[in-house]
Amino acid sequence: MTIEFGKQLTVTETPIPGLVVLELPVHGDARGWFKENWQREKMTAAGVDLPDFGPVQNNISFNDAVGTTRGIHAEPWDKYVSVATGRIFGAWVDLREGPTFGAVYTAELDPSRAIFVPRGVGNSYQTLEADTAYTYLVNDHWSPDATYTFLNLADETAAIAWPIPLEQVEISAKDKNHPRLADVVPMPPKRVLVTGANGQLGRALRAEFGDQPWIEYAGRDELDLTAPDLASARRWRDYGTIINAAAYTKVDVAETPEGRTAAWEANVTAVAALAGVAAAHGITLVHVSSDYVFDGAKDGAYAEDEPVSPLGVYGQTKAAGDALVSVAPRHYIIRTSWVIGEGNNFVRTMASLAERGIDPKVVDDQVGRLTFTDDIARGIRHLLETAAPYGVYNLTSAGTPASWFDIAREVFRATGHDDARVTGVSTEAYFGEATAPVSPRPRNSVLDLAKIGRTGWEASEMSAALSRYLDAR
Structure with a gap:
């Protein structure tokens, strides 16, 4: 030889x-x-x-x-x-x-x-x-x-x-x-697990990925992410991707003793367990994060590498969860803001108030962009299918940032009502008479979309996406 x-x-x-x-x-x-x-x-x-x-x-x-x-x-x-x-x-x-x-x-x-x-x-x-x-x-x-x-x-x-x-x-x-x-019976793809499958993002992921034998949708009843036996709950080597759509999102309740415990359990303890499973078995972990990891004091849009500085308990748990996910070698952290999907949300509430003849007062000093759950689902699929570099990606609608007040007026106009019925108020005035704990909100929730744009992703323009959402109600 x-x-x-x-x-x-x-x-x-x-x-x-x-x-x-x-x-x-x-x-x-x-x-x-x-x-x-x-x-x-x-x-x-x-x-x-x-x-x-x-x-x-x-x-x-x-x-x-x-x-x-x-x-x-x-x-x-x-x-x-x-x-x-x-x-x-x-x-x-x-x-x-x-x-x-x-x-x-x-x-x-x-x-x-x-x-x-x-x-x-x-x-x-x-x-x-x-x-x-x-x-x-x-x-x-x-x-x-x-x-x-x-x-x-x-x-x-x-x-x-x-x-x-x-x-x-x-x-x-x-x-x-x-x-x-x-x-020959072909070798099926590695399995994809979607957690939090019954929530608003979970439902959008079902619509995006469809019903395939290698895709598993799990709510809490099907898979308890905080269970001590999570590491042996599946033959994890058969899984290639976990999309974690499970989260505790009751921002204000998280400021109560019971809510704080629940938020840390869902957003940190469960995420730590998933990150451990992903790291041990070479699984790609997709995790959805939030603008609440920032304090909103920045002048301009937040890039992915900005240092986090959460104001309240919810934001703290999301920031902690992001840090845990970042340790998994194959990970995508998707930062979103002002999420709108199937179920109760700000847009549906404003449309309902307009139709019932109620004139709302809406906060006018918090600025950001809406993120629609179908866009999040499409963005996740895009990153996975294009094998984009692992890391953190901001994903929201595109276009000119707006306040909640601006968006409420747009909802009124789009549903055929007088937008002058909406009154703008400051955050302090809006929550000034609250009797229950209130989480501090970032005043600036605008996320920079340049990084995900470089992967070939085109974000939906916010006003057009809002119109489509209202038409599909």
């Missing part, structure tokens, strides 16, 4: 999405050779399509004879395949649901070449030299409860050009009996 020494580390994409070939630098002399078979920092930096996949197990298959043939096996985990000694002919077939189902890629591997095999791509090989040691890293432990998919080595549709004809080599009875491509 002749090994090519002195290659530069490179990562090359193949026609199968996520399947990438690595050329490995091998250093040798008369004594032998040395290589870094898996070097996390260098390799994940060398190619955009090679993930930091978190291996948990290293296996070696030693093959005595030329022509040993194994496969085609697709497993519910990622695999990094290399050769320690010898040489193989490898064949990989995409067995995942989707447009590339059945796509084939073949290549020879020796100690200077490796390949990353994503979950659901069928893996097989044939040894080309005696005493070949085939080694692979995987990012999950074998489980009898996991989902596996197989393809027959002799499948006519894949039509793999094996160097040594299959009738001349030793193949296990199990591998001989795997199905042809037409009978």
